[in-house]
Structure formats: C-alpha cells, structure tokens
Amino acid sequence: MRIPRRLIPRRLILAAAVTAIAMRRKFIPPYDLTGKSVLITGGSRGLGLALAAEFLKRGATLTLMARDPAELERAAQRLGGGRRVQTVAGDVTREDDQRRALAEVTRLHGGLDVLVNNAGLIQSGPLANMTEADFRRSMEVNAFAPLLLTRLAVPELRRRGGRVLLVSSVGGKVAVPHLAPYSVSKFALTGIGQALRAELAGEGIGVTTVCPTVMRTGSPRQAEVKGQARKEYALFATVDNFPLISLDAREAARRMVDALVRGDAEAMVGGSAALLRYAQALAPQLTADLLALGTRLLPAPTQSDEAVLGKEAETPLTRRNPIKSKAERELNELGGKDGGEAS
Template sequence: MRIPKRLILAAAVTALAARRQFVPRYGLTGRSVLVTGGSRGLGLALAAEFLKRGARVALLARDPAELERAAEQLGAGGRVHTVAGDVTREDDLQRALAEVTRVFGGLDVLVNNAGLIQSGPLANMTEADFRRIMEVNTFAPLRLTRLALPELRRRQGRVLLVSSVGGKVAVPHLAPYSVSKFALSGLGQALHAEFAQHGVNVTTVHPTVMRTGSPRQATVKGQHEKEYALFATVDNSPLISLDADVAARRMVDALVRGHAEAFVGGSALLLGYAQALAPQLTADVLALSTRLLPAPTASDQGVPGREAETFVTRHNPIKREAERTFNELGGEESGEE
C-alpha cells in the first residue's frame, strides 16, 4: 500500500511537535560550559548567551590579551574563566579540560566553535589550505569531544558543534571551508547517534552568515581586495546575514531542546531545503553564480582580511559596529585602523 506524501508529512510534523512538548529542556542555571574560540566573534556571543541563562563559562582561545578583553566585556563576576591554548594541540585541550574541572568542579556543556575560514577561487587554494582548515574545523572538535566524553558522560552533559550552511551546501570560493564543515556535519551525526547511549546529547547547528565582525580574521586569496569586499559585504548585509546575538540565542535554544541538527537563519534554511529538494537545480545555480565572482590570480598567496581593507569596507558602519561589539579589533581604538 502506498502511503500519501501528505500523510507522511503530517505524521512528521506531529512527531516533531510532540517531541518539543514532552522532551524536557536542559536547564543551564549553574552548569559549566567550555567555549572554544570564545574570545571574539560568535564564540563571544555564545558565551554571553550562556551567561544570561545562568551558566558559568570558560573561554578557550590562543591570545591571552584577547581573552582578557573578552572577560572584561562579559563581566559576570566569577562566572567567567579564561584558558589560553590552541585547539590543534592535544596538551592544550587536556589542560583546558583540567582547568574547567578545577575551577567549576566539572564540565556540563562543550561548545566546539573555534574555526578558520578562507575565501578565494579553488584554483588559488592549495592542499595545505585544506589540511590546515580540516585540522582546526574538524579534527580539533573530534579530539576535544573525545577527551571530554568521560566527564560529559558522568554529568549527562551536552555538546554543541558549530557547523555552517556551508556544511550542507558547498558555497563557491569557500571550498576548503565547505569541505571541513561537511565533515563536521557528518561527525555531528555520528556523535549524536553513538553518544546517546551514554546520556550525552550532541547538537550540530548550521548557521547562515552572521554579523560577527570576523571577516577581518579570514584569509583571502586571489584578487585580495575584491574577494574581501565581496565576503565582508555579504557577511554584513541585513538582508542575508543574521545578528550574532540572535544566532547565538537560537543555537543555545537548539542545544537546550536537544535537537540533533538545526538550521539557523532564514537564508540557511532556504538554501538547505533547496539542496535537499532540488539538488541539481541548486548545483546549476551555484555553478552559474561562480561566473560572477572574481577570477583566480597567478599567485596562491593569502592575506588576512584586515590587510585587504578598502575605503568601502573600512567605513561600512554595520561591519565596524560588529567588529567593536565582538572584540574583533585586537585592541585597536574603536573604529580606528
């Protein structure tokens, strides 16, 4: 007997509604949270959101001065702790976990947020670019989550993996990033399935572009100024991008509700559904859009976005406000280069 598609859809919607109604939410008051890449950008926004909900938060990042500024910005008395370390170094990860246990008495929530992004034509990306970004965006979350599992299992904790809509749809000129985020999305599904038996819930979120001020930290290749201008403009367009505070709130909501996966932002949801329902059409549209992007160059050299600023990007008020709000200026005077 063939079951009508509308009946299947209605059953799925009913099951989702029932799950939201009867599955208890995970309270965050008094919980201890470790956020990687927590000193700026989305990590800082996530830390602020966890603090609002009564949690205690440890920030892990490489730059001690940046961490100090982030802690001052967050305030919250003794509920914020910082750990300087590199997520690609296992000894730093072990030290961070030990610090959280020492200061907060244990770990309840692990947020794998730290990441790299590179923008430019695939022709200008090297194999080393792919290996480097995979190490930070995929292997570091895998390594840290496995190290944290005994403690998370003991406390029936939770894990949040910050992937991207680029981990569901390969975006032109973001090839290494998309590859790493596709891998992270697959990792999230595997961890969710296998950690459930230990009472540890894993949530993977796929956000759209967000106004975090982070483009200045990205590596741009090809025609540097054109690539950066395009990347920074899209990232700070109110019609496409999402306010970082809103994105953080929705991500924490997904973790609290115990979702396996969640798209964050309307454009992410639209693109994700387009890929699922019409993959060939989506691929054709993306292939066509690539023709409109800056052409490759003879050099594979990359530069930080902050070194590719132009008058237009430097004086974009939305971008500059996000950079100030989310500690992306590296101690520079507000609004001054």
C-alpha cells in the same frame, strides 16, 4: 496487510513527522543551563563571544578558550568578569592544550556540563588558488579539533549527563563557491555531529549540530583571503554584513543555544540557510547549476597562492560599512584599539 508505500499520502507522512517533533518537545524537558559549566572554544571574539554572553544570560558559568591571552582578558571584561567567567589560553589543534583546558574547567568549576566547539578557520578565494595545505589546515581546525576535544571530554560529559554543541555552517550542507576548504571541513563536521549524536546518546550525552547562515560577527577581518584579495574581501565582508542575508550574531547565538536546550540533533540557523538547504534537497541539479553560474561572476584566480588576512585587504568601501564596524567593535574583533563595550 502491508500498505504499498505509494498509497500512503505524503501529507500523512508530513503530519506524522510534525506530530512526532511536537510530542518530543512536549515530553522531553528542556536542558536547564542554570549553574552549568560551559567550555567555549574560540570564545574570545565574534560568534564565540556572542555565545558566551547568551550562556551567561541563562545562568551558566563559563570557561573561554582561545589562543590570545590578551583577547581572552578583554572578552572576560566585556562579559563582566567575576568567578563565572574564566579563561584558558590554548590552541584547539594541540592535544596537550585541549587536555589542559579540560583540566582547568574541572579545577575552576568542578567539572564540565556543556562543550561548545566553536573555534574555526575560514579561507576565501578561488579553488585554483587553494593548496592541499589549505584543505588540511581547515580540516585540522574545523573538523579534527572538535572531534578530538569531544572524545577527550566524553568521560566527564557522561558523568554529568552533558551536552555538546558543534558549530558547523550552511557551507556544511551546500558547498559555497570560493570557500572550498571551509565547506569541505564543515561537511566533515556535520557528519561528525551526526555520528556523535547517534553513538553518544546511549551514554546520556546529547549532541546538537547547528548550521548557521552568514552572520554579522565582525570576523571577516580575521579570514584568510586569496586570489584578488581586495575584491574577494570586499565581496565576503559585504555579504557577511548585508541585513537581508546575514543574521545578527546575538540572535544567531540565541537560536543556537535554544537548539541545544531543546536537544535538537541538527538546526539550520537563519532563513537563508534553511532556504539553501531545502533548495539543495529538493532541486539539487538546479541548485548546482545556479551556483556554477554564480561562480562565473566572482573574482578570477591569480598567479599567486599567497594569503592575506582580511584586515590587510580593507578598502574604503569595507572600512566605511557601519554594520561591519559595529559588529567588529562590539564583538572584540579590533584587538585593543577599540574602546567599545559589548551590549
């Protein structure tokens, strides 16, 4: 006899779900990264560099991909150099560069076991100052580039029973005001991750999508800022480096790699990310109303749609932020001007 769904206690459903997760983690062995070959896009600074350090700590060999050869060289030096850390310069939005990077990984390390799609573009400012081109560029970098690179890597990942890590965002679960192109592209990436997970499982390839909260990566200075640039940047950089909201980049990297090793389909990284996601799921109308209300407190649009880099919109307030400055120094965000070492 079929039991009506309304008669099944919700606690029983929750208990069954928790038990299933626990059993899965008990009987499926963790993915051993020792000796594994890992390609990290956007690996020269910020979160990419923190992820590189975490994979290196777990015994992997690395190939870092980014556009700037000088940044890549500094990143390799910070990680200790040697044969376990190699670099390849290239643009993730160019298919020929992607193919060359994959060929280099095979040449340098004999093949590819883990692909980390981390490279990303972020634009901050009012929707009124965002153009169609802004949305298209975000989609190219944050969604289509990871999709294409993953598909190109499938034959090698299939051969080695590999893994894919997609770095999305809490902004890929809840649209964040003044980050419209970024959120749109990260929503797309989260969906790509779900599709890849389902379709590549039968080929022995595991796909994990991580959705982190704001992190102390030092990267706001590389963001594109529109509207009242100084106010936008001051707000963005302050929230990004506020301890009660943001997460240390190294801790975020550790949790992301943990999720990959466990074989999680999706992981929210950081308490504020999980809180916002569950608020959206449980009370979507209230969450939408609160976000709309909060948007009224943000800087108003301007007549110009011109963008500037965050580092060009620094103010004494942001320049003197010690947490922000520390992250910039340690995660290679200052170019060749700093002498600090990553710890």
